[in-house]
Amino acid sequence: MAAATADGSAASIRYGVAKVVEEEAHAAGGTFAPSALRAAHEVVSQFLLVCADDCAAFSKHAKRQTITHDDVELVVRNSPSALAAVREAVESSKKGRTERAAKRKAAAGAAQASAAVRRRGAGTPSSAGASSVAPDTPRSFGGGAGEAGESSELDDADLLALV
Structure with missing residues (x-):
């Protein structure tokens, strides 16, 4: 169990074993003594260490450095x-x-x-007088196209003045 304690997984194993034991005891209508819980934890820890060694051996035999589900299935x-x-x-x-x-x-x-x-709308030149402004954006105010040199579109200052 030294390896399980060394990498900090002993607490996780202990918690998992305790939850499974608690569920099984509840389903059976009984309880587990604390010594039985410690024994179950030790058995699971030892089993996991043996499984880890076996999985490593199977992957090494297959000339792999990574343990796969195939190795676990073999165990x-x-x-x-x-x-x-x-x-x-x-x-x-x-x-x-x-x-x-x-x-x-x-x-x-x-x-x-x-x-x-977005690329199509912003990067292509306007065709047949189409504006690069989105279709739902108002292009003019007051219905007229305005005089030459005048902009018929409202800028931000005009919009703020209207509000």
């Missing part, structure tokens, strides 16, 4: 329920990654489309 291959839980977790993780990737892709597509619209 629990003799326990059908544990194997099913590992496979379910892997599928859930893949599904979540796929959904997150789809959301990122959709967001990136929307951002590209909006950037293209």
